[in-house]
Amino acid sequence: MTTTPNPAEPPSVEVMYCRRCRRAVNTRTGPSGVTYVHAVEVRGETVDHRPDPAPVTEISDPLIECDFCSAPDAAWIYRCADQRTDVRRVTARVVDAADYQARHHAARTRRTETEHGITQAWGERWSACAGCADLIEARDLYGLIRRVVEAMPAKLTRGNRLVRVRGHLHDTYTAVFDTLAPGRGRIEPGHPLGVWPAPPEGAP
Template sequence: MTPDPRDFGNPPVQLLFCRQCRRAVNTYAGMTGVTYLHTIELRGGTADHRPDPAPVTEIADPLIECDFCSASDAAWIYRCADQHTDIRTVTTRVVRLGDYRDRHDAARARRVETAPGLTQAWGEQWAACAGCGQLVEERDLYGLIRRVVEAMPPKLTRGNRLLRVRGTLHTTYSAVFDTLIPGRGRIEPGHPLGVWPSGSDGTR
């Protein structure tokens, strides 16, 4: 995953929210076009409907949750360079025959082949609750990772998944910290993109 350098003199890309549940939506691009997924599903939650995306400014009273720890009381909007994550699909797993007979689906793969899958677009804006916002202000990368991991469902961090999750968060949040625009916007009723101090919202 690498930051996509942008001219921050341009207006920020709109956040997408679902018209039905008023929660954030993530964007994926693949061979079949653009698809959407509720952000809550990325954090181990579930949704009982398909996303119906629209710019957050078109959603009445959007439910803005912290993009870091998922807290329901997001207070701040930060802006950074857009990020894209390439997600590859496993196409082939090669295992030893004897190992498969003994362990079946738990057999250790000797070789794994993958193919390009979806590309996830994270966007430029990150909502933060007061606690995560404080860690962002302090540029406390490891403190932020620890806070987010502790808020995750156990099924996402159990066993050797924890190391992988921490590594992914380190890559993502490092890029956020490295490209943050000075200042932050306070989320207020009617201002889902935040109320920014003059001259600190990345515009020139």
């Protein structure tokens, strides 16, 4: 995690959008190199094409959605420390031989071996709709988690998945809250990275 960001400085991870649909894409780094995935796919939606990434400043009239609840009317940009999530994949499961003979594929796993799969780069800039922004301004972590979970497709929150999803959101949004830069940028036509208030006179 990096230090608290300065809104006047450019982000270390460039904000990327898809040329075809004008929606945000996320950056992933894995054994095969850098790949891109639509942000809405990470949140459980489907897209009918592969990302064609470009910096958001090169996209004409980008569709800026809320990075939290996916609402189509993002109004604000927040800055926080750059976040990256390492995702590991299972390479082997070790089971007891006798248990496997008795239960076959239902045998209990004694040990799981994993390797690095991908690194998900979330970046420093988070867009927020008015509803999510109100919760961020109030530092209402659990209210924000509840709002985001309610907006997710049911397939991502059904049964035991809900606990896992809430835990992931808690970790991610705690880091966002802990490293938020002062102020926020207003999203306006021609300013997809937000119009930020001028720093106080005499500020470094």
